[in-house]
Amino acid sequence: MAKRNRAGKGTFAQRVGTFFLCALLTLFFIWLLDFLRDDVGNIEGPDRDTFYAELDQAPEELLKDLRRQQAEVTRQVQRKQGSQGDYKASMENARQVMQGMVDLKRLSIEQGVVFPPSDQEALAAATARFIAAQKQFETANGEITALNFQSYDLEDQIREQVVVVTDHRRPADELFEDAEETHELKTGFYKLAIQLPLFLLAAWLVSSRKQSPYRPIYLAALVATFWEVSVIAWEHFDREYFKYIAIITAIVITLGFLRYILANASKPPMELLLRRYRASYERCRCPICDFSLRRGSLREAVWTRKGPLTTAAAAPTDAEERPYTCPSCGTILFDSCNECQKIRHSLLPSCENCGAEHATEGAS
Ligand SMILES: [Zn+2]
Ligand SMILES: [Zn+2]
Structure with a gap:
């Protein structure tokens, strides 16, 4: 009983407050450790391009x-398609002029008027323009078709060459992946070198300072550092090993x-036992076997699940100053005090009459 906590557990509000503050503290700790982890993780790793640079560049x-x-080729196709649009516009333009001229001509024949030679010339010019534009359009069409064939051919070649280049790069890729794995492991160890000692320190504080009022703070630190160490292990070490580490830790x-x-x-x-x-004493039941405490004025009381139903106002314990042993299990529940010789609760630490402390032992 040397280290009994006189302050007790605090009120409910205090306990809830402590819990929330500790949860908050845990989050802040995790935040802080995250910054630390990120800064260590910023060490530059290997660069894939430097590995490629050492290969033969021909493929x-x-x-x-x-x-x-x-x-x-794509650019040329686009240009030809643009010109085709222009040719189409001139064709349409010439076609409209032709149509107008033909209509005029038909009208003059119907009216028996002579179609003027100048209009005849204009019609011929429009027809010539139409035919020329159509020819250019057709030519462009042919060129586009040829370019498209070329493009398909190039596409096939590119696809084949991509396979060649991928094969050619494979050794460099493997070297790079090895280097990256080493880098991951190295940064993992750097991070652990900071976080693991913190975790061990927190674990030591939690396990060694069992009576400290600051234990919730140590617990917060323990949870935060444990979280960080787990994250580092997850990020940097082989998942194959990690699953064993994780399950063993769990x-x-x-x-x-x-x-x-x-x-x-x-x-x-002792604390839990005393509680x-x-x-049990409050409920007037034997703390050891839960048998009803038939003592003093309670001797004749009617017992319900909640305790004795007393008609007398008298408190059950001060009615009769006599030692009392549980008739069910034989535990001495009330006994005389060594100091004042009055009757006291045998299983509680202090005498209610003189305040003298008595050694309390376990249930047996
Ligand atoms: Zn008993
Ligand atoms: Zn006493």
Whole structure:
């Protein structure tokens, strides 16, 4: 009983407040450690292009040349298509003039008037223009078809050359991937070199300062550093290994909790035990076997699930100053105080009459 916490657990509001502040603190810790992790992670890694630069550049150059040709062909096709639009416009224009002239001519024949020679010439000129534009249009069409064939051919060549270049680059890709893996591992270790000691420090504080009022802060630090270490392991180390690390950590943590719960259940800590005893005395039941506490004025009381139904106003414990042993389990529940010789609660630490402290031991 040397380290009994006189301050107790605090009010409900204080506990809720502590919980939320600790959750907030955990988030801030994680934030801070994230910055740290990012800064370490900014170390520059290997560059793929430098690996390619050491290869023979010929296949790459050929591919570039083919792509250049392809672009040129596309450009020409676009230009021809533009001109075709122009030819089409002149054709349409000439066609309209022709149509007008033909209509005029038909009208003059119907009216028996002579079609003027100047109009005859204009009609001939329009027809010639129409035919010329049509010819140019056709020529452009032919050229576009030829260019398209060339383009398809180039496309095939490019596709083949891409395969050649990919094969050619493969050794460089492999070297680069090796270098990158090494880099990942290296940055992972750098990050761990900062975060792992923090994690271990927090774990040590949590496990060694069990009675410290600042324990929630240590717990926040432990959760934050544990999170960071897990993230680093996930980001930098081979997933194959990580899955084992993750599952083993999960098992260890679960076992830890289970051990704590089982240990509490079989041999509860003094604080928990006292809380249980207090509650039992309050309810007028034996703290050990939960049998009703038939003592003093309660001897004749009617017992319900919630406790005794008393008609007398008298408190159950000060009615009769006599030691009391539970008739069910034989535990001494009320006994005389060593100091003042009055009757006290045997399972609680202090005498209610003189305040003398008595050693309290476990249930057995
Ligand atoms: Zn009992
Ligand atoms: Zn006493």
